[in-house]
Amino acid sequence: MAQKYNRIFLIVLDSLGIGNAKDAAKFNDEGADTLGHISETVSHLNIPNMQKLGWANLKALKQVAPVDKPMGRFLKANEASNGKDTMTGHWEMMGILTTKPFITFTETGFPDELIREIEKRSGRKVIGNKSASGTEIIEELAEQEINENKLIVYTSADSVLQICGNEETMGLEKLYEYCEMARELTLRDEWRVGRVIARPYVGKHPGEFKRTSNRHDYALSPTGKTALDALKENGLDVISVGKIHDIFNGAGLTEGHHSDSSVHGMEQTIEIAKRDFKGLCFTNLVDFDALWGHRRNPIGYGEEIERFDVKLGELLPLLREDDLLILTADHGNDPTYTGTDHTREQVPMVFYSPSFDHGNELPEVDSFGVLGATITDNFGVAYPKDCIGTSILEKL
Template identity: 45%
Template sequence: MKRVIWMIIDSVGIGELPDATLYGDVGSNTLGNIYKNIDGFSLPNLEKMGLGNIQGADAIPAEVNPIAAYGKSDEKSPGKDTTTGHWEMTGIVLQKPFPTFPKGFPMEIIEEFEQRIGRKTIGNYPASGTVIIEDLGKEHMETGYPIVYTSADSVFQIAAHEGVIPIDTLYEYCKIAREFLIGSYGVGRVIARPFIGEPGSFTRTSNRRDFSLEPVEPTLLDRIKEQGLDVMGVGKIEDIFAGRGLTHAVHTTDNMDGIDKTIEYMKQEKPGLIFTNLVDFDSVYGHRNDVQGYASALSDVDRRIPEIIDLMKEDDILIINADHGCDPTTASTDHSREYIPILIYGKKIIPQDIGIRDTFADIGATISEFLKLKKLQNGNSFASKLLRKE
């Protein structure tokens, strides 16, 4: 296999995991609940691939003759955040979760941050990103103090109005926080959350940036790059892996831009991996409990699947999966601990049920075998079951 196109439909979970009760996520089913809540909703191209044939996906219509292999995966690492999910699918299984701060950050952390940036801060409590800028945006504009907040995830988020704190300054503040948020305070991500507008009508912009911890072990991306192949990151992939293992990277403004950039890389016909994250499902709709918006975004991406398939070469493999859930139909606005759907398509792929995988790392292990790389430290490949005999 020469090239894998790997698309992460961020937060599109497909049902609660067995340990969901430990995370307060019983009843979460991002895809299933959207189908149940939106009359006549369908994703014809993903369904044709076998989305509704996945075990337990009872709310989604099954395809008589699916064109792809299909299944779902449990998550072995503790947690339900972006970094944990992406690291696990590329071979890193965490033994303990990244730290969270349900009561806000200790004062020594806030004081250290303020001293380093030379400004006071406001906030320092868990909140929805859209709510906190409405609550504190006016004060921020009057004082110039950045808004610091967190969520149920392992994140240190800094919100600032682009007209008050320039984008480059906000990114610098995030880099400063990233430098000392290590060890017991080592959050998975420091996130820049810029916004614009006036009190009562603030809007977050697409200039968000994530500053992740550097992966603690070699990942699939490192292995591919070491083999002299290209690793092309689209969207926040570069941020999630702290730039490690990538040969090319491009950020995106929204899901459609992510598809466009993926297609641009496909047209370059470079061997290796095109690794795309479509984040709008999570950041724009899931965290805001916008069921209709989430459904519309899914339909928009579904309509563009044929464009990707039409560009695929004989040896290309397309893999579509999620990284966690974020059910917009539940009371929670946080991520949800869910199975992730997996779809694998290619001209040499035999459509079949790959079952329920024990770990996201099986996906990375499978890609590693497709590309004939050294075996990863975690995960069991199912590549040999999928490939048609030459």
């Protein structure tokens, strides 16, 4: 069919799941409900812009009433891939089916065999090997690393292996060398993490340690061609905001913007909406997940949703008749649930264009890949071979 939309804005509210996925039991996540439980916990959830698009029509919320005539079209989506992490969810949105999940080591630290291999190849004894805040672990162990020629290795609630290095004593090149070695090791299935991250710092004593801007991520590239590649190869703009560049290791992107926060990411998206372009603006808002979900803070999470809604109210008037806005999530992270891990949940897909004459609920789908299929279909671009998902453009 002929192109319907000139610009598509795809915004991922990282971890804002809406309840049990069909296979939640397989992931021990029965009963998880990120948005629902936040709504039940907080004293207020003031989200008038999300409300008028139909969020409370799609998902019953204690604090927010459904509206008679929602402006958006919306559906619930189940994930097809075997995983519940950021990379798997985003890759699936653009067509990649992941069957071998990325591994997290949040509860246990890295296995002895991997640590021994890092020690053997680096010539340094590993310290740390736990899930920790980057600033806190430097304060705790950096002096020991410097004085005893050790190596700080740690993880987080995500699928990452992070290595700290003092720029003045270890040197950046040596730190990067260790991270490249760790990236090679963690390509093995049993150690397969999404990213290895170099975390350089300066200072000699507790109280004066400070991380520098020379962080470097060693990400995995998608395992095949994605919708982003198809758009780029056909001369369309593919603009990333926030973590999207890291998640796709730059593949298929024509322009990238680093965000300092989710509010900043929305401000960048708003500025991009004031420009002329043809193609996709793909935004990830990570604070929902990183600051509130993993830290099991439903109050903070609810306040972050409200901050997003304010910025959404600034974005909506900038949308043109031939624009399409898509709001979604990549997994859940129920702040009322046990542990600190992501939760296997359905995600919302809320679509809005000023050209819509009405809103309504659409049938549930069983792959996030409907997004990549729909976006490529809109621009008349062939969806890459082996990509999953079926276009729903005719329903939009």
